[in-house]
Amino acid sequence: MRYAMAVDTKKCVGCADCVVACQTENNVPIGYCRDWIVEVTDGTYPQLEIEIRSERCNHCDNSPCVRCCPTGASHYVEGGIVKVTPHECIGCGACITSCPYDARYGHPDGYVDKCTFCDHRIQDGLQPACVSVCPTKCMYFGDLDDANSEVSKVLKKRKFKTLIPQAGTKPQVYYLI
Amino acid sequence: MREELITSGRLNPNVDPYLEIWHWQIPLYLFLGGLAAGILFFASLYVILGKENEYRGAVRRAPIIVPFILAIGLGALFLDLRHKLFFWQLYTTIKLESPMSWGAWTLMAITPISIIWVAIHIQEYFPGWEWKNVILRDLNAFFLKNKVGLAWVTIVLSVILGIYTGILFSAFNARPLWNTSILGPLFLTSGLSAGAAAIILFAQSKKEKVVFAKIDIMLIVIELFLIIHMFMGFRASTQVQIDAADMFLGGAYTAPFWIFVVVLGMIVPAILELMELRHKKIPVYIPVVLVLFGSLMLRFIISYAGQMSRWLY
Ligand code: SF4
Numbered sequence: 001m002r003y004a005m006a007v008d009t010k011k012c013v014g015c016a017d018c019v020v021a022c023q024t025e026n027n028v029p030i031g032y033c034r035d036w037i038v039e040v041t042d043g044t045y046p047q048l049e050i051e052i053r054s055e056r057c058n059h060c061d062n063s064p065c066v067r068c069c070p071t072g073a074s075h076y077v078e079g080g081i082v083k084v085t086p087h088e089c090i091g092c093g094a095c096i097t098s099c100p101y102d103a104r105y106g107h108p109d110g111y112v113d114k115c116t117f118c119d120h121r122i123q124d125g126l127q128p129a130c131v132s133v134c135p136t137k138c139m140y141f142g143d144l145d146d147a148n149s150e151v152s153k154v155l156k157k158r159k160f161k162t163l164i165p166q167a168g169t170k171p172q173v174y175y176l177i
Numbered sequence: 178m179r180e181e182l183i184t185s186g187r188l189n190p191n192v193d194p195y196l197e198i199w200h201w202q203i204p205l206y207l208f209l210g211g212l213a214a215g216i217l218f219f220a221s222l223y224v225i226l227g228k229e230n231e232y233r234g235a236v237r238r239a240p241i242i243v244p245f246i247l248a249i250g251l252g253a254l255f256l257d258l259r260h261k262l263f264f265w266q267l268y269t270t271i272k273l274e275s276p277m278s279w280g281a282w283t284l285m286a287i288t289p290i291s292i293i294w295v296a297i298h299i300q301e302y303f304p305g306w307e308w309k310n311v312i313l314r315d316l317n318a319f320f321l322k323n324k325v326g327l328a329w330v331t332i333v334l335s336v337i338l339g340i341y342t343g344i345l346f347s348a349f350n351a352r353p354l355w356n357t358s359i360l361g362p363l364f365l366t367s368g369l370s371a372g373a374a375a376i377i378l379f380a381q382s383k384k385e386k387v388v389f390a391k392i393d394i395m396l397i398v399i400e401l402f403l404i405i406h407m408f409m410g411f412r413a414s415t416q417v418q419i420d421a422a423d424m425f426l427g428g429a430y431t432a433p434f435w436i437f438v439v440v441l442g443m444i445v446p447a448i449l450e451l452m453e454l455r456h457k458k459i460p461v462y463i464p465v466v467l468v469l470f471g472s473l474m475l476r477f478i479i480s481y482a483g484q485m486s487r488w489l490y
Pocket residue numbers: 056057058059060063064065066082098099100101102103104114169
């Protein structure tokens with residue numbers, strides 16, 4: 001099993017519903033976020049192109065954050081999801097420094113926090129909060145090992161990219177372009 | 178002109194707009210670790226070489242400060258932790274891929290050894306000292322008898338500790354400035370140089386002073402070579418590493434780095450030490466303080482600049 005997500009940059013309008021849904025679902029402290037919107041404007045005026053992305057932890061296959069964690073608090077769970085166990089985390093910050101995407105933050109309670117792909121919802125057969133709430137339906141989530149999952153199907157049809165693949169992290173959030 | 182503008186809605190404290198998760202604690206801890214490693218390295222080296230009596234300052238006197246240095250360093254490391262009550266989790270596993278983990282274990286091993294080192298030389302400072310407790314007296318005799326063995330263990334651990342202070346940074350490929358294997362040898366050399374400088378203050382003879390001044394000059398030359406090498410490597414590498422080097426070659430960190438670390442922390446003390454060797458009267462603590470200051474600044478600047486260097490996407 002390999003959970004992954006695809007985000008359609010052609011459909012995303014940057015409304016930030018996913019950000020709010022995540023903050024509500026996961027009790028993210030005020031002023032912090034586990035997912036966020038990035039807008040890239042590219043080109044020569046007046047020929048400009050905009051790409052909008054909803055970003056989060058990439059649940060990398062080769063994650064530096066798991067590697068550098070001295071206590072094992074950062075670890076993989078089933079399907080390749082990268083999680084942090086709060087009562088094993090000492091808050092040393094090594095994992096925050098090690099993530100090329102800056103996807104982690106120090107929770108005000110001391111431990112380190114980040115996106116979990118809503119694994120508590122997946123276990124109940126639901127989609128991650130961000131995916132289920134998106135008004136343009138621009139996100140796809142599922143098991144890459146299952147050829148019939150939403151995410152496998154859309155990745156077969158469409159062109160996609162990942163973020164900073166040259167960092168060697170093997171990210172598992174795909175951006176449809 | 179073609180331009181790319183990236184706007185992010187993320188504003189997590191200490192992460193955006195650029196990373197600021199490690200403050201003064203980590204560079205201070207790395208400096209003190211390097212200094213302790215340097216002192217213990219030379220102390221054990223001269224025991225192994227059988228020249229203990231000629232280098233009494235290095236072997237018997239200077240190590241007295243090491244347990245205190247390590248204690249302050251560990252204190253700083255502890256202050257850096259945000260989930261402090263769980264710090265003991267560090268000592269529930271050994272994770273070889275995590276420099277934080279094996280650094281914590283190395284410190285765990287080297288701290289008691291540094292205390293033993295002080296204890297068996299306590300008569301150097303308190304000539305009439307006798308261990309009252311029988312067990313302590315036996316232990317003292319045991320370590321004195323096996324001092325060369327103890328020195329071998331210490332020298333290996335001190336090299337690991339010295340290299341570790343650099344590898345802690347270089348293991349992070351997310352920060353292009355840190356992601357160079359030169360940082361290990363550079364921080365080790367800087368720690369040895371700080372250690373040699375500190376030993377000069379404890380030297381017991383003219384000869385010992387001269388030898389350590391020479392060692393220090395040599396180490397400074399190696400450091401300068403490693404620094405030039407590091408920037409050459411960056412300049413010949415990918416765009417993110419070119420950008421990282423540019424912070425020091427015209428960018429925000431140019432003045433502090435070249436003035437505090439290179440000129441005041443390396444070149445000036447090396448010249449002062451050279452003049453001393455030529456029998457000019459220089460107060461000995463001036464080059465020593467400068468070397469220690471440069472070594473500390475190196476850690477601070479690399480730590481802060483590294484957190485600002487990043488991949489762009
Ligand atoms: S995106 Fe960052 S936090 Fe998430 S798995 Fe990859 S390295 Fe770790």
